[in-house]
Each structure stands twice: as C-alpha cells, then as structure tokens.
Amino acid sequence: MSDPAWPAPPQGPCALPATVDAEVAILGAGIHGAALARELTLRGVTCALVDRGEVGGGTSQWSSQLLHGGIRYMLTGDIRQMREGLVERATWARIAPRRCHWEAFWMPHRSWPEGLAHRVGIGLYDFWGSERPNWPAELSLGHVPKEAFLGDPRGVLGPFRGATAYADLMTWDRDLTKDLAASSEAILLDFHEAEAFEVDGGGLRSLRLQDRRDGSVRQLTARRWVFALGPWTDGAMSQWFDESRKRLRLSAGIHLWFDPVPGCERPWAIRRPKGRILFVIPRDGMLQVGTTEREVGDGWVPILEGEREELLGALEANQPSLPWREMPVRAEELGVRPLVAASGATTHLSREAVLERHTRFTNLTLVLGGKLTTARALMDRLATDLTGLRCEASTTAPLRLWDGQHAEIR
Numbered sequence: 215m216s217d218p219a220w221p222a223p224p225q226g227p228c229a230l231p232a233t234v235d236a237e238v239a240i241l242g243a244g245i246h247g248a249a250l251a252r253e254l255t256l257r258g259v260t261c262a263l264v265d266r267g268e269v270g271g272g273t274s275q276w277s278s279q280l281l282h283g284g285i286r287y288m289l290t291g292d293i294r295q296m297r298e299g300l301v302e303r304a305t306w307a308r309i310a311p312r313r314c315h316w317e318a319f320w321m322p323h324r325s326w327p328e329g330l331a332h333r334v335g336i337g338l339y340d341f342w343g344s345e346r347p348n349w350p351a352e353l354s355l356g357h358v359p360k361e362a363f364l365g366d367p368r369g370v371l372g373p374f375r376g377a378t379a380y381a382d383l384m385t386w387d388r389d390l391t392k393d394l395a396a397s398s399e400a401i402l403l404d405f406h407e408a409e410a411f412e413v414d415g416g417g418l419r420s421l422r423l424q425d426r427r428d429g430s431v432r433q434l435t436a437r438r439w440v441f442a443l444g445p446w447t448d449g450a451m452s453q454w455f456d457e458s459r460k461r462l463r464l465s466a467g468i469h470l471w472f473d474p475v476p477g478c479e480r481p482w483a484i485r486r487p488k489g490r491i492l493f494v495i496p497r498d499g500m501l502q503v504g505t506t507e508r509e510v511g512d513g514w515v516p517i518l519e520g521e522r523e524e525l526l527g528a529l530e531a532n533q534p535s536l537p538w539r540e541m542p543v544r545a546e547e548l549g550v551r552p553l554v555a556a557s558g559a560t561t562h563l564s565r566e567a568v569l570e571r572h573t574r575f576t577n578l579t580l581v582l583g584g585k586l587t588t589a590r591a592l593m594d595r596l597a598t599d600l601t602g603l604r605c606e607a608s609t610t611a612p613l614r615l616w617d618g619q620h621a622e623i624r
C-alpha cells in the first residue's frame with residue numbers, strides 16, 4: 215500500500231526552469247512550510263517551497279481541524295500553551311475569516327460537581343479567549359439549557375446530566391494550508407523528489423530534484439534551508455544524511471465520518487481518561503468523530519481494527535442513544551502527530567514546537583512538532599530570525615483563497 219501523502223502526481227510537464235535560485239528553500243509544504251512561505255513573501259524575501267506530494271497533502275489534511283486554545287490544556291494545566299493558542303485563534307479568525315468559522319462546543323458533565331468544574335474551567339477559557347472577531351450572535355456560551363440538551367439525541371439515555379458550551383474556531387485544514395501557500399510568491403516545486411544535496415563548507419548549497427510528473431531534473435540553490443517535513447523528518451534525515459538521532463515521537467489519531475444525524479447540531483467535546491477528548495462534530499453534511507492516540511514508528515501506518523473498535527466503544531459508552539455500529543462509516547482517516555521527543559506517554563507529550571538549528575549544516579533549521587493553531591506564529595518567529603525583519607502584516611494581512619471559493623458555500 216502506498217503512503218497516502220504521495221498519490222500519483224498529475225500528468226503533464228511542469229513549466230519551471232531547470233535551475234531555481236532562492237534566498238530560502240523550504241522542504242515540506244504542510245501548514246508550517248506554507249506559513250513560512252507567506253511570512254517570507256510578506257518580508258520581500260524569495261523562497262522555494264518543495265514537496266514530494268501536493269501542498270497540504272500530509273498531516274495538515276488529517277487533523278481535527280480546530281484552531282483552538284486546546285480545552286484539554288485546561289485539564290493538563292498547560293495554561294501558557296493554552297493562552298498562546300487562544301491568541302493565535304483570534305489571529306486566524308482575522309486573517310482567514312472565510313476559511314474558519316466559530317462554534318459553540320458542548321462539554322457534557324456526568325454529575326453536578328463535574329458540571330460546576332466545567333463551568334469554572336470553561337468560564338476561564340472563554341474569558342482568556344474573549345477576543346473572537348466575527349463571533350456569530352446566534353451562538354450561546356456557558357450553561358446549555360436543559361431543553362436544548364435533551365433536544366439533541368446525544369443528550370438522552372447517556373451518562374450525562376447537562377453541558378456547558380465553550381467557544382472554538384473550526385477550519386478546513388488542507389484548504390487553509392493551500393491558502394497560505396497561495397498567499398505567498400514562493401516558487402512552488404510540488405511533486406518533486408529530493409535526490410542529492412550539495413554541501414558547501416558547513417552548509418547546504420543546492421539540491422537536485424526530480425519532477426515526479428515527467429522525470430525532469432531541477433537544481434535548487436539557496437542560502438538558507440528549512441525542513442518542515444512533519445512526521446517524515448527523522449526518516450528523511452536518516453536517508454539524506456545518515457543521521458540516526460530520533461527527534462520526534464509519532465502518535466497516530468483517527469477520525470471516522472458518519473452520515474448526519476438529525477438533531478445533532480452543535481459539536482460535542484467529551485472528556486475521556488488520560489486527558490483525552492472525544493469530539494463528535496457535525497460538519498460538511500456529515501458527523502465527524504475522533505480522535506484516538508497510538509504511538510507509532512516511522513512513516514505512514516494503517517488504521518488498526520482495535521483503534522476503530524476503541525472509538526466505537528467510547529461512542530457507545532458516551533452516546534448510547536445512537537446506533538453507532540449500524541451507522542455506515544462514510545470515510546475514515548488517520549493522521550500522525552509529530553511530537554517533540556521526550557520520555558513518557560504521547561498523550562502527555564507537549565504539542566509545542568521546536569526550531570532546531572542544525573549543528574553540522576549551519577544554514578539549516580528543522581521545524582519539529584507543533585500544531586495548525588500555532589503554525590503562523592512559529593513561522594513568523596522563524597522568518598524574523600532568518601531575515602532580521604519583523605512583520606506586523608503577518609497578523610493582519612488577509613489570506614488569499616487558493617480556489618477563489620467562499621468556504622461556507624461548499
């Protein structure tokens with residue numbers, strides 16, 4: 215089975231020249247690579263954006279699609295990371311208003327003490343996240359009225375007594391990534407395979423690439439290099455430079471997509487053991503359910519039957535009024551989170567990112583870990599480091615829509 219990140223490329227020749235020269239070469243066109251391309255363009259710096267597949271074709275299309283402070287950090291006590299996410303959430307709502315929409319997530323409780331704890335925690339979350347540009351007036355936060363709760367089929371028969379609603383921002387991850395790339399002037403080398411690096415003194419100088427569309431060869435030269443290869447980083451560093459050090463721990467998560475269920479209008483976020491959250495989200499005319507956590511090795515992994523089973527079991531236990539096992543699964547997807555290596559369970563590993571300056575190649579930076587939510591901020595920081603230029607417009611300049619489409623009408 216082939217890795218879904220690299221489907222067969224489209225047919226036809228690529229119009230790019232045989233040699234490409236840029237100030238910065240970015241390898242990996244996920245949310246981080248695409249965000250960096252925009253940051254460099256905003257600073258007037260040339261860059262090339264290289265990917266073995268298409269823009270947004272890796273992890274950045276398999277996320278839970280939330281631009282969030284991370285309500286789970288309220289539970290794990292990582293308040294700094296949560297507040298950073300909340301600030302970034304507001305930035306996305308400002309720069310990508312048509313690729314995001316606000317939602318009132320219901321967090322159900324099993325008992326009144328738990329309900330009280332949710333009210334306090336969510337009250338703080340929404341207080342710290344009170345900057346919500348374009349918040350729709352019809353969405354209500356805080357205590358969910360009993361009749362509304364029982365009007366949702368997920369609220370009856372289950373272990374829950376009521377719910378509290380909190381705000382978060384939803385997006386379309388792959389489109390958002392493509393919008394970032396489209397908002398840059400990067401020379402796009404998608405569907406290009408990295409073949410051989412040329413090293414000059416202590417740094418990388420150029421890279422021979424093969425176009426997967428027609429087999430033609432291109433030479434890319436750059437002064438600075440950034441690898442934003444997501445979960446493929448360790449594999450690439452081993453293949454290209456014989457490095458055996460593991461920088462990342464990989465954790466797989468799945469989503470299942472069901473037909474829509476009448477009456478399920480608001481997304482639910484259900485607390486599970488080990489600080490995990492089970493999401494049940496009506497979106498795009500379907501019901502999206504996720505996610506799990508399973509530590510995995512390198513590269514692409516298939517969904518395990520046990521993983522599907524675990525998710526279905528959790529759904530049955532928490533929302534028994536819906537016949538989950540009889541409802542056909544319309545689609546399923548698995549993404550692999552790149553988490554910065556450390557000991558301990560991946561559920562408790564930080565989703566924070568690290569920018570690593572390579573010790574052997576001094577003009578190379580590696581982007582490790584991270585989230586959709588914080589990708590812009592992190593790449594803003596990296597672009598400032600690389601160019602010495604700050605850029606106010608990063609948090610205000612609206613993104614170009616890659617397809618010219620208004621997201622809500624899809």
Ligand SMILES: Cc1cc2nc3c(=O)[nH]c(=O)nc-3n(C[C@H](O)[C@H](O)[C@H](O)COP(=O)(O)OP(=O)(O)OC[C@H]3O[C@@H](n4cnc5c(N)ncnc54)[C@H](O)[C@@H]3O)c2cc1C
Pocket residue numbers: 219241242243244245246247264265266267268269270271272273274275276277278279280281282406407408442443444445446450465466467468505548549550551552583584585586587588
């Ligand atoms: C199940 C799940 C749910 C998640 N939910 C959320 C969420 O709700 N909110 C949130 O903020 N974050 C979420 N995340 C995290 C987020 O999705 C990732 O952190 C983010 O997408 C990583 O982006 P990236 O650019 O680092 O990597 P990727 O998107 O994987 O990009 C790496 C790119 O490198 C390319 N590449 C790989 N090898 C090569 C090579 N040899 N040559 C050239 N190109 C190569 C790939 O094709 C790919 O396009 C979730 C992750 C998972 C797995």
